[in-house]
Amino acid sequence: xxxxxxxxxxxxxxxxxxxxxxxxxxxxxxxxxxxxxxxxxxxxxxxxxxxxxxxxxxxxxxxxxxxxxxxxxxxxxxxxxxxxxxxxxxxxxxxxxxxxxxxxxxxxxxxxxxxxxxxxxxxxxxxxxxxxxxxxxxxxxxxxxxxxxxxxxxxxxxxxxxxxxxxxxxxxxxxxxxxxxxxxxxxxxxxxxxxxxxxxxxxxxxxxxxxxxxxxxxxxxxxxxxxxxxxxxxxxxxxxxxxxxxxxxxxxxxxxxxxxxxxxxxx
Ligand code: 6PG
Numbered sequence: 001x002x003x004x005x006x007x008x009x010x011x012x013x014x015x016x017x018x019x020x021x022x023x024x025x026x027x028x029x030x031x032x033x034x035x036x037x038x039x040x041x042x043x044x045x046x047x048x049x050x051x052x053x054x055x056x057x058x059x060x061x062x063x064x065x066x067x068x069x070x071x072x073x074x075x076x077x078x079x080x081x082x083x084x085x086x087x088x089x090x091x092x093x094x095x096x097x098x099x100x101x102x103x104x105x106x107x108x109x110x111x112x113x114x115x116x117x118x119x120x121x122x123x124x125x126x127x128x129x130x131x132x133x134x135x136x137x138x139x140x141x142x143x144x145x146x147x148x149x150x151x152x153x154x155x156x157x158x159x160x161x162x163x164x165x166x167x168x169x170x171x172x173x174x175x176x177x178x179x180x181x182x183x184x185x186x187x188x189x190x191x192x193x194x195x196x197x198x199x200x201x202x203x204x205x206x207x208x209x210x211x212x213x214x215x216x217x218x219x220x221x222x223x224x225x226x227x228x229x230x231x232x233x234x235x236x237x238x239x240x241x242x243x244x245x246x247x248x249x250x251x252x253x254x255x256x257x258x259x260x261x262x263x264x265x266x267x
Contacts, residue, residue, distance in 0.1 A: 014222065014245045015264045016252045020210045023246050024057035025266035027208055030244070031062060031151065032070040034204050038150045039072055045150045046137070048079045048194065049102075050163070051094030052155040054208045059101035073106045077137055081154060082164035082193040083116035085123055093118065116179075116192045123181035127192050130179045134198070146178055146201035148241070154199070154207045160217045160231035162207070163199065164191030171195050173228070173235050196235040203241045207233070210248040218247060219254035 017023040031047075038045040049055070061067060084092045088099075095115040103113055114133050120126040131142045138147035154162050165171055166184045171193075178198040183190050199205065209218055221233045222245070228234040237243065247255075249263070 012243045012245070014247065014252075014255075017246065017248050017266075018263055019248050019250075020054070020057055022264075022266050023208065023210055023248050024055075024061055026264065027055075027058045027153075027206060027246055028061040028067050029267050030206060030246075031058070031153075032067050034151050035071045035076060039075055044075050044077055046077045046079065046147075048081045048149050048152040048199075048202070049094070049098050050081050050153040050155045050208070051083070051097060052157075054155050054210050055153060056097065056101060058153075058208065059098060062102055063105040068106060073108055074112070076108070077112045077114060078103060078108060079114045079134065079149070080116050081152060081199065082191055083118040085118050085190040085192075087119035088115060118192060123190050123192055127177075127179040127181045130192065131177070134178060142178075146198040149198075149202040150204065152194075152199055152202040152205045154205060154233075154236065156207060156209050156214060156217065156221065156233045158213045158217050159186065160221055160233050162233040162236060164193035165196070165232035165235065166191075167230050167232060169229070169232055171232075173197070173200070173237075196237075199236055200238045201241075202238050205236060205238050205241060205243050207236075207243075207245045207247075209245065209251045212250040212253065214251040215254045218251050219256075223256055 017026060035045045080094050083094050086092050088095050114137060116130050117126045135142035140147050156162050159167055166186055171180060173196045175195045175197055177195055179194050181190060181192045221231050226234060
């Protein structure tokens with residue numbers, strides 16, 4: 001059962017776990033609850049996945065018997081919040097990580113897997129193509145209001161970045177685009193990323209943050225001065241959706257609200 005007291009009141013919920021294993025189990029449970037509720041009411045459920053190393057265990061867990069049977073995976077559409085400028089078989093590909101750990105084991109139909117084409121020489125064209133793909137699947141105009149993902153998974157870097165919205169980015173909450181390409185000087189790499197515009201339209205946003213190296217950034221993002229240019233994760237603030245932060249003990253160590261007796265255990 002969850003602890004009775006989230007550290008911060010809804011609509012932002014912060015749940016603290018002993019370590020990555022508990023955090024991942026809880027995230028798997030939350031994923032299945034959200035997808036199950038959506039699919040009880042609608043034909044399809046749309047999820048945006050995150051890259052990085054933190055979600056690897058979550059993806060593995062979702063394929064375990066205790067979770068895989070809880071969701072009609074053939075009715076879930078999978079997207080990505082960001083992608084690196086690499087081909088889909090590259091070790092650094094966010095698509096590949098999810099494909100290997102989650103999508104192939106669950107036999108998700110190819111037509112429901114919507115990847116960002118990070119291998120394109122023109123990444124801006126890849127970003128525009130991704131906006132069109134999102135619009136096609138949601139059956140809306142790419143020039144209209146953002147569609148609402150049912151669930152967006154996000155990670156956070158030790159510099160406060162999320163998706164590929166890095167400090168100093170010229171993308172803001174007001175940027176009208178849904179997906180953009182960017183050169184990120186701090187990592188000397190190009191990325192394609194969803195923008196706050198579409199991420200904040202989601203019904204549920206779930207951040208997964210683990211590790212002591214994230215502790216300082218997490219405290220600044222959640223409890224520090226509002227400075228989204230320096231801490232892009234602060235731009236994520238869904239207009240009417242639920243924002244959830246699942247953090248482990250090490251990442252939470254510098255939060256004022258941190259108390260060992262607030263630790264949650266996976267439901
Ligand atoms: C990516 C991301 C990125 C990631 C964070 C955290 O493509 O790398 O989507 O935003 O979530 O960098 O990464 P870790 O989980 O590896 O710490």
